[in-house]
Amino acid sequence: xxxxxxxxxxxxxxxxxxxxxxxxxxxxxxxxxxxxxxxxxxxxxxxxxxxxxxxxxxxxxxxxxxxxxxxxxxxxxxxxxxxxxxxxxxxxxxxxxxxxxxxxxxxxxxxxxxxxxxxxxxxxxxxxxxxxxxxxxxxxxxxxxxxxxxxxxxxxxxxxxxxxxxxxxxxxxxxxxxxxxxxxxxxxxxxxxxxxxxxxxxxxxxxxxxxxxxxxxxxxxxxxxxxxxxxxxxxxxxxxxxxxxxxxxxxxxxxxxxxxxxxxxxxxxxxxxxxxxxxxxxxxxxxxxxxxxxxxxxxxxxxxxxxxxxxxxxxxxxxxxxxxxxxxxxxxxxxxxxxxxxxxxxxxxxxxxxxxxxxxxxxxxxxxxxxxxxx
Numbered sequence: 001x002x003x004x005x006x007x008x009x010x011x012x013x014x015x016x017x018x019x020x021x022x023x024x025x026x027x028x029x030x031x032x033x034x035x036x037x038x039x040x041x042x043x044x045x046x047x048x049x050x051x052x053x054x055x056x057x058x059x060x061x062x063x064x065x066x067x068x069x070x071x072x073x074x075x076x077x078x079x080x081x082x083x084x085x086x087x088x089x090x091x092x093x094x095x096x097x098x099x100x101x102x103x104x105x106x107x108x109x110x111x112x113x114x115x116x117x118x119x120x121x122x123x124x125x126x127x128x129x130x131x132x133x134x135x136x137x138x139x140x141x142x143x144x145x146x147x148x149x150x151x152x153x154x155x156x157x158x159x160x161x162x163x164x165x166x167x168x169x170x171x172x173x174x175x176x177x178x179x180x181x182x183x184x185x186x187x188x189x190x191x192x193x194x195x196x197x198x199x200x201x202x203x204x205x206x207x208x209x210x211x212x213x214x215x216x217x218x219x220x221x222x223x224x225x226x227x228x229x230x231x232x233x234x235x236x237x238x239x240x241x242x243x244x245x246x247x248x249x250x251x252x253x254x255x256x257x258x259x260x261x262x263x264x265x266x267x268x269x270x271x272x273x274x275x276x277x278x279x280x281x282x283x284x285x286x287x288x289x290x291x292x293x294x295x296x297x298x299x300x301x302x303x304x305x306x307x308x309x310x311x312x313x314x315x316x317x318x319x320x321x322x323x324x325x326x327x328x329x330x331x332x333x334x335x336x337x338x339x340x341x342x343x344x345x346x347x348x349x350x351x352x353x354x355x356x357x358x359x360x361x362x363x364x365x366x367x368x369x370x371x372x373x374x375x
Contacts, residue, residue, distance in 0.1 A: 018098055030084050030094045032077065037101035042069045048225075064150070071154045073099065075161050078132055079125040080104040086124035090117045093321075102236055109321065109341050111334055115184030115192075122176035129162035169200030171240030179244075189333075190255060193248030200241030204234040250368075254336060257367045260328025263349055263357035271312025275301060278311045286348060286355050287315045322347045323355075332367075335359050 021033040046065040053064030080097045083106040087094050095107040106125075110118070136155025140148045166174040170193070178199065179192035186192075211230025215222040266284040269277070278285040279301075301314055319342045324334050326349045335347045345361030 018096075021098060027081050027097065028085060028088055030081075030088070031096050032081070033096060033098045034073075035098050035100040038073075038099045040101045041072070041103075045069050045072050060146075064153075067150050068153065068157070071157050075129060075132065075154075075158050076104045078128045078158075079161060079165070080106045082124040082126075082128035083121055084108070086121045090120060092117075092121070109337070111321070111324070111337050111341070115180040118183075119177045119180035122173040122180070125173050126162040126165045129158040129165070133158035133162060167203050168196070169198075169203040169237070169241060170196040170244040171200060171237065172203070175200050175203075175241075175244070188255070190248045190251035193244050193251060197241045197244035197248060200237055200244060204237040204241060207234045207237065251333070253368050253371045254333055255331050256371045257332045257364075258328060259326045259330050259332055259335060259349055259357070259359065262332060262363040262367045263328065263359045264363075266348070266355060266358050268355050269311060272310045273312075274307060275305060275309045275311055275314065276307035279307075284358055285311065286358070287311050288355075316346075318346060318348060319344055323350060324348070325350050325353070327351050328357075332359070332364060336364065339364075 018033055018035050021035045023031055024034050025032050045068050049065035049068035050061045053061030076099050084094045084097050087108045093109040097106050133155045136151045140152030140155055165172050168178040169175040175196040179196035182195050183189045183192035207230055211226050264284045266286050268286045268288050271287050321342050322338050322344055324338050324347050326334055338347050339345050347359045348355050349357045
């Protein structure tokens, strides 16, 4: 912190609601949002549904278009709620579920993730779609009327969504499962990200081949709508796979850094401790009382502040998630994820619940640069 300054940190530990999104409910205390970009997806689905339903008249076409819009919303939210409930069940803190033009995403704090838990959360989404697909297709088989056709389309939509998401490349759920498998077998999270990221790029290329190259190679004429959808899907997957490869590179560097390499030693003093005592301590001083998590005492306090001032009045309040269980021998992955989740670049590290040090983002960045220079 700048010399002679005081700064109070009062940030939420959960990400803010998406800008322009409509909150449509809660599932197990998790807020569910409908992003305004989803309207684009809804319009495209409605257009395709209307065209398909025109063979049975305009009235049926309108009903079928509306049904498909509702179906895809249920399929997407069901998928994401599956992720959210699995994450909650496994002890993760789930922040929100959002339906977007790309489908949807579930935001949760992955601190303490293991290969098995990560895979279970990833596969929970396609599992929900598989269950919905079985229900819809079963009803479709048993009814020859309009109800059966609507049920059949609902089941088919969920089956396609489940199958597509199980493709073994990031950012798809099957890619997360592949990453977890490699992570579990090798103990290297970075290797899992790298392999699943490259497979994700292959999946993106495969989509372009399927929608564009193959029809042309076989003498067909691909529809403009199919070409656009294929290219957009490929772009989304390629971007997600590239992001996974970058995360893998970062994980590879972070795996070489231990918490003890970047942490400043700290002691915990009561909130009523006079400032003079804190200044005389050779270690960084943290403050704890019955109401607050450990809070960082300012390194520099204006000279005008009396030496008798209790340190409890001169602290920066940290989010609860910035209190991380980590020994000096642990890697810094959990520390970095806490900083990323809260947006606060300071983490108090503990052993058996007792604070022993503090890690700042600047020390972490410097260690990462040194590590990259050695590789």
